[in-house]
Amino acid sequence: MHPETSKAASRSFKFKVLGFSVNELLVFCDRKPGTNKLPNKVAISFYGAETTYGKLNELIDMFAWGLIRLGIKKGVAVSLLMPNCPRFIISYFGILRAGGIVVPLNPMFKHAEIEHEIVDSMAESLIVADYLYPEVERIRDQVCLKSVILTITEEVQ
Numbered sequence: 001m002h003p004e005t006s007k008a009a010s011r012s013f014k015f016k017v018l019g020f021s022v023n024e025l026l027v028f029c030d031r032k033p034g035t036n037k038l039p040n041k042v043a044i045s046f047y048g049a050e051t052t053y054g055k056l057n058e059l060i061d062m063f064a065w066g067l068i069r070l071g072i073k074k075g076v077a078v079s080l081l082m083p084n085c086p087r088f089i090i091s092y093f094g095i096l097r098a099g100g101i102v103v104p105l106n107p108m109f110k111h112a113e114i115e116h117e118i119v120d121s122m123a124e125s126l127i128v129a130d131y132l133y134p135e136v137e138r139i140r141d142q143v144c145l146k147s148v149i150l151t152i153t154e155e156v157q
Helices: 053-067 086-098 111-121 130-136
Strands: 009-018 042-045 049-052 077-081 099-103 125-129 147-155
Touching: 042 053, 042 086, 049 125, 053 086, 077 086, 077 111, 086 099, 086 125, 099 111, 111 130, 125 130, 130 147
Parallel strands: 077 099, 077 125, 125 147
Antiparallel strands: 009 147, 042 049
């Protein structure tokens, strides 16, 4: 079964930077007054799991600060290889908040296409769904990525 098609209500999404838990890399950023007018309204409904705007804003901030700690800053290209899902939204806007340039890649791409896009965009980092990593692993020696961030789908007990 494809990881993104099972019931999201029974799954949680975690990010892992090769060898480090993102919780070890994140710095919580202060809230700016008035940045979130509807914090309790549902922003994302994904296979029955709902995320409010307030929670989404918090997750995006936390991920952005994690990216900043990894060296992502204004003008740095970051490739994003995953299907449409909450992790994509968090990653996409986290890259933008960190000042980076989002380079979305088609999750149907094979290793040669991924390599071409990473090299062509001069991406310094890649955020990839865990089940797509085998295609990335095949090109690790051909591309100059400073970091690869895996998004992990885990069963909630």
